[in-house]
Amino acid sequence: MSEPAYKRPRIQRSPSPVYKLDDEDDSYEPYVPVAQRRQAKLAKLTSWGANTDKDKAKRLQEEQDERDDEEREEEKRKEKARKERTLLMEAQEVHNRKAAEDAKKTAAEKADEADAEILAAIAARRKLASDLELAQGVQYTEPMKSSWRPPKFVRDRTPEENRRIWEKHHIIVEGEDVPPPIENFTDMKVPEPLVKFLKSKRITKPTPIQLQGIPTAFSGRDMIGIAFTGSGKTLAFCLPLIMLALEEEVRLPFIRGEGPVGVVLCPSRELATQTYENVLIWTAALAKDGRYPQLNTLLCIGGISMGEQSHVLNKGLHIVVATPGRLIDMLEKKRFTFDNCKYLCMDEADRMIDLGFEEDVRNIMSFFKRQRQTLLFSATMPRKIQDFAQQSLVKPVLVNVGRAGAANLDVLQVVEYVKQEAKMVYLLECLQKTPPPVIIFSENKNEVDDIQEYLLLKGVEAVAIHGSKSQEERQYAIKSFKSGAKDVMVASGVASKGLDFNDIQHVIIFSMPKEIEDYVHQIGRTGRSGKTGIATTFVNMNTPEQTLLDLKYLLLEAGQKVPPFLESIEDPRAAQGGMLKGCPVCGGLGHGISNCPKLEDTQRRQMASHRISDDQGGY
Numbered sequence: 001m002s003e004p005a006y007k008r009p010r011i012q013r014s015p016s017p018v019y020k021l022d023d024e025d026d027s028y029e030p031y032v033p034v035a036q037r038r039q040a041k042l043a044k045l046t047s048w049g050a051n052t053d054k055d056k057a058k059r060l061q062e063e064q065d066e067r068d069d070e071e072r073e074e075e076k077r078k079e080k081a082r083k084e085r086t087l088l089m090e091a092q093e094v095h096n097r098k099a100a101e102d103a104k105k106t107a108a109e110k111a112d113e114a115d116a117e118i119l120a121a122i123a124a125r126r127k128l129a130s131d132l133e134l135a136q137g138v139q140y141t142e143p144m145k146s147s148w149r150p151p152k153f154v155r156d157r158t159p160e161e162n163r164r165i166w167e168k169h170h171i172i173v174e175g176e177d178v179p180p181p182i183e184n185f186t187d188m189k190v191p192e193p194l195v196k197f198l199k200s201k202r203i204t205k206p207t208p209i210q211l212q213g214i215p216t217a218f219s220g221r222d223m224i225g226i227a228f229t230g231s232g233k234t235l236a237f238c239l240p241l242i243m244l245a246l247e248e249e250v251r252l253p254f255i256r257g258e259g260p261v262g263v264v265l266c267p268s269r270e271l272a273t274q275t276y277e278n279v280l281i282w283t284a285a286l287a288k289d290g291r292y293p294q295l296n297t298l299l300c301i302g303g304i305s306m307g308e309q310s311h312v313l314n315k316g317l318h319i320v321v322a323t324p325g326r327l328i329d330m331l332e333k334k335r336f337t338f339d340n341c342k343y344l345c346m347d348e349a350d351r352m353i354d355l356g357f358e359e360d361v362r363n364i365m366s367f368f369k370r371q372r373q374t375l376l377f378s379a380t381m382p383r384k385i386q387d388f389a390q391q392s393l394v395k396p397v398l399v400n401v402g403r404a405g406a407a408n409l410d411v412l413q414v415v416e417y418v419k420q421e422a423k424m425v426y427l428l429e430c431l432q433k434t435p436p437p438v439i440i441f442s443e444n445k446n447e448v449d450d451i452q453e454y455l456l457l458k459g460v461e462a463v464a465i466h467g468s469k470s471q472e473e474r475q476y477a478i479k480s481f482k483s484g485a486k487d488v489m490v491a492s493g494v495a496s497k498g499l500d501f502n503d504i505q506h507v508i509i510f511s512m513p514k515e516i517e518d519y520v521h522q523i524g525r526t527g528r529s530g531k532t533g534i535a536t537t538f539v540n541m542n543t544p545e546q547t548l549l550d551l552k553y554l555l556l557e558a559g560q561k562v563p564p565f566l567e568s569i570e571d572p573r574a575a576q577g578g579m580l581k582g583c584p585v586c587g588g589l590g591h592g593i594s595n596c597p598k599l600e601d602t603q604r605r606q607m608a609s610h611r612i613s614d615d616q617g618g619y
């Protein structure tokens, strides 16, 4: 047999010169790091090319990645825990330091700090300007220009002489370049027919808020005017608007579609109606003389048909007196515009800003096309509202007659302890104290109705007014009470603010309002324009102690008799020592900001986004 052509060569294994030693075992594998080995294995598996092997390799790689991830995560967790421990230790250290510092502080200092925190939160509210102005960052820096100048003898007065006049009338002023006070209407350059008319109404000399407020407003300045109830604020803000309208009309008579020059905003329909009637009387007195043109005024409130006033809208319009809801409605419908409106006054301004009208006010501001002169007036203007308002005004002048929120000293305040079940009967007895007219206030609409019913049964001529009554009923009640046809008016508390009834002899507060500001407004329906009056208030164990404490301080401040049951109420803050300050939110003297009933109410209202629409009744 022949040999095959190809013979497989025998493999000669030659020893490796490097690794193989004679006495070494063949199974020896040199040390290779684990990671490197894994890589090699992986490469081998991958190079085999079989799908299953590839999957296996992939799985192995994934497992490895997972393990690596876990290791990284674990490391991160440890690092985080380390950091947290450090932060915790630092926080503990800060806490301990603060506790040590706090221990050194008095209770009063701590309360002050808490107050400051709450106030800072309140101050963070957006300022009162239109959204457009806020968005565009429009900020006016100079007050409005005015052509009015005080007479030379007033301009020539020294600062010391002005200071003496302020002191004489207990006026506190704040602000840059405060215009000088003027002590009579003629020197203010008020037109003669109007001065004569005012005289015929026994308005012969300006009241303190008028003698400083009117020159301030005539000078074009933004202002906050604070003066007690019945001190003539209405004239102080209406007269400058009438003068401004007069000046514009004389320069270039208004035709249909033009105007208004200015607007007065009020929180209730009744107050708007009363202010409107005053403006009508004053402008009519001017026009009657024949030397001055007729000025047209529009009343813009919910509950009345604007058709009735179309005759005003058909002419040039000078002045608008309004409640917010109806005003916005009219502006949105373009029944008139604020293109040339230069004057915005808010009466009972604290209530306007605080009581859910804030957004409405901002909305109204967005209809102004240019800078306006802004004036805020009220008898109660807590520090919080003042601070908030200041940032919305241009170089404002603050004119303050007496403490904001103080009671009118012309009112004799009597506080009586009357058990709940005895109130109605005692009311009849109380009515004998003075002749009519008398106003009775209750916080509760049903109670208002009950009191009226009871009085009618007892033969007392009484009318009632509250937010659930129709506009006609409300108008009838006010009209018949003002005219003297009815002796007694029973009203819900909120109806009180700003209403000026003739010579009210006696105010009876059947249920004490929780907020002391409301009490101040309610008793302020009597003792107006220099006359005196009595206010009798029923309190009992249902009256919160804090309210009683506010009342006690108010009586003390006004130099009134404090009954023994009020005298015995102790102020928990008195033990802390130091001067007791008024609450910056409501002005009450008997509590601090942290337990202010008004703040609670405001917050509750804001949370519920409650908006008091004048179309729902105005109050």
Ligand SMILES: Nc1ncnc2c1ncn2[C@@H]1O[C@H](COP(=O)(O)OP(=O)(O)OP(=O)(O)O)[C@@H](O)[C@H]1O
Pocket: 202, 203, 204, 205, 206, 207, 210, 227, 228, 229, 230, 231, 232, 233, 234, 235, 378, 379, 497, 498, 499, 500, 524, 528, 529
């Ligand atoms: N200079 C004055 N001299 C005498 N009486 C005046 C004077 N100015 C206004 N009055 C009268 O005083 C009364 C109260 O005025 P007004 O209603 O403006 O008070 P007010 O300060 O707005 O009070 P409230 O805070 O309660 O609204 C009115 O009847 C008004 O005619």
